[in-house]
Amino acid sequence: MLKPDAAAPGRAPPPEMEDEAVFQKQLELFIRSSTDKRIELVKIGEVIADLHHRRRFLDVGAGGGDLTIPLAQTFHETTVVEPNTPQIEFLRRRYPQFKLHNTTWANADLGDDRFDFILCSHVLYYLDEADWMPAIDKMRAHLEPDGRLAIVLQSPIGELADFYNHFAHFDVDILGLWRELIHRFGDRAVEARYFVNEIWTDSLDDMAEIGLFLLIDRKFRARADEIRDYFARRHRHGDGYRLKQDEILLAVRHTP
Numbered sequence: 001m002l003k004p005d006a007a008a009p010g011r012a013p014p015p016e017m018e019d020e021a022v023f024q025k026q027l028e029l030f031i032r033s034s035t036d037k038r039i040e041l042v043k044i045g046e047v048i049a050d051l052h053h054r055r056r057f058l059d060v061g062a063g064g065g066d067l068t069i070p071l072a073q074t075f076h077e078t079t080v081v082e083p084n085t086p087q088i089e090f091l092r093r094r095y096p097q098f099k100l101h102n103t104t105w106a107n108a109d110l111g112d113d114r115f116d117f118i119l120c121s122h123v124l125y126y127l128d129e130a131d132w133m134p135a136i137d138k139m140r141a142h143l144e145p146d147g148r149l150a151i152v153l154q155s156p157i158g159e160l161a162d163f164y165n166h167f168a169h170f171d172v173d174i175l176g177l178w179r180e181l182i183h184r185f186g187d188r189a190v191e192a193r194y195f196v197n198e199i200w201t202d203s204l205d206d207m208a209e210i211g212l213f214l215l216i217d218r219k220f221r222a223r224a225d226e227i228r229d230y231f232a233r234r235h236r237h238g239d240g241y242r243l244k245q246d247e248i249l250l251a252v253r254h255t256p
Contacts, residue, residue: 020086023213026210026213027063027064027213029206029209029210030210030213030214031064031066033199033201033206033207033210034197034199034200034245035197035198035199037066037067039195040121040152040195040197040247041070041071042195043249044067044071044119044150044249047117047193047249047251048074048117048148051116051147052116053116054075054116054117055075055076055116055144056075056076056078056079056113056114056116056117056144057071057072057074057075057077057079057115057116057117057118057119058078058079058080058110058113058115058117058118058119059071059078059079059080059082059118059119060081060105060108060118060119060139061081061082061083061105061120061121061122061123061126062080062081062082063082063084063087064087064090064091065080065090065091065094065095067121068080068098071117071119072095075116078097078098078099079099079100079101080098080099080101081101081103081104081105081108081110082100082101082102083103083104085102088100105120105123105138105139106131106135110142114142114144115142115143115144115147116143116144116148117148117149118139118142118143118147118148118149119150120135120139120150120152121150121151122152122153122154124151124153124172124177125153125172129172132177133177133180136149136151136252140185143254144254145254145255145256146253146254146255146256147254148252149251149252149254150249150250151249151250151251152248152250153172153174153177153247153250154172154174154245154246154247155174155194155246155247155248156172156174156175157246158196158244158245159235159243159246160243160244160245160246163211163214163230163243166230167220167226168215174248177250178190178192178248181250185255186255188253188255189252189253189254189255190250190251190253191250191251192248192249192250193251194246194247194248195246196244196247197244197245197246197247198242198244199243199244200237200240200242201240201241202239202240202241203241204232204241205228206241207243208224208227210243211227211230211231212224212227215227231243
């Protein structure tokens with residue numbers, strides 16, 4: 001998910017978010033229509049396969065727990081940082097054993113807790129790019145020796161990137177982040193994995209609603225017909241609508 005035209009300081013005012021009920025319905029539709037989490041879990045599994053220990057897991061920006069819940073099964077303890085209160089309350093009811101922090105990552109106080117694996121999936125868009133490395137440094141500081149941090153972001157190329165560029169502007173410097181991670185931690189500590197998610201709907205209305213969800217800012221409601229027409233012209237596939245989402249997983253190893 002992209003934060004269009006608001007990722008860099010001074011470019012534009014922050015996006016106006018949808019009402020919570022609308023956002024939750026959009027999120028459920030997106031998850032139901034997407035192969036993203038299944039493929040992402042495979043790639044994450046490759047990253048954690050050679051961990052020395054699977055004691056503690058931290059999910060930064062867990063959302064409704066679609067990745068948190070299956071990954072938690074392979075760790076003894078799971079901690080979540082998530083600013084969305086309804087999603088935290090859902091996790092609290094269903095998984096009372098999780099350690100839950102209902103706050104932003106910048107404000108999270110985890111004390112001296114250390115983790116064998118930290119996941120930050122599609123979260124950095126909500127920060128100015130100037131704040132990316134401080135956030136990552138804070139995550140890495142909570143890694144156990146030889147632990148792994150996995151950062152998942154939208155690729156700057158592909159069908160979804162084309163959609164973003166058509167309606168906003170894809171100005172998130174993922175390749176620059178990749179270079180900075182290598183510069184900061186060394187090329188042996190950083191690896192990249194590329195994967196493609198497929199978003200499929202039977203209904204054009206559903207695909208247009210997913211488009212609005214991905215653009216985040218409710219101001220795009222005024223362009224709903226244009227978004228619908230975009231998908232009708234470019235993404236009709238057989239009896240439905242398909243949008244491919246290219247994604248990048250950047251894995252950072254904590255080498256003492």
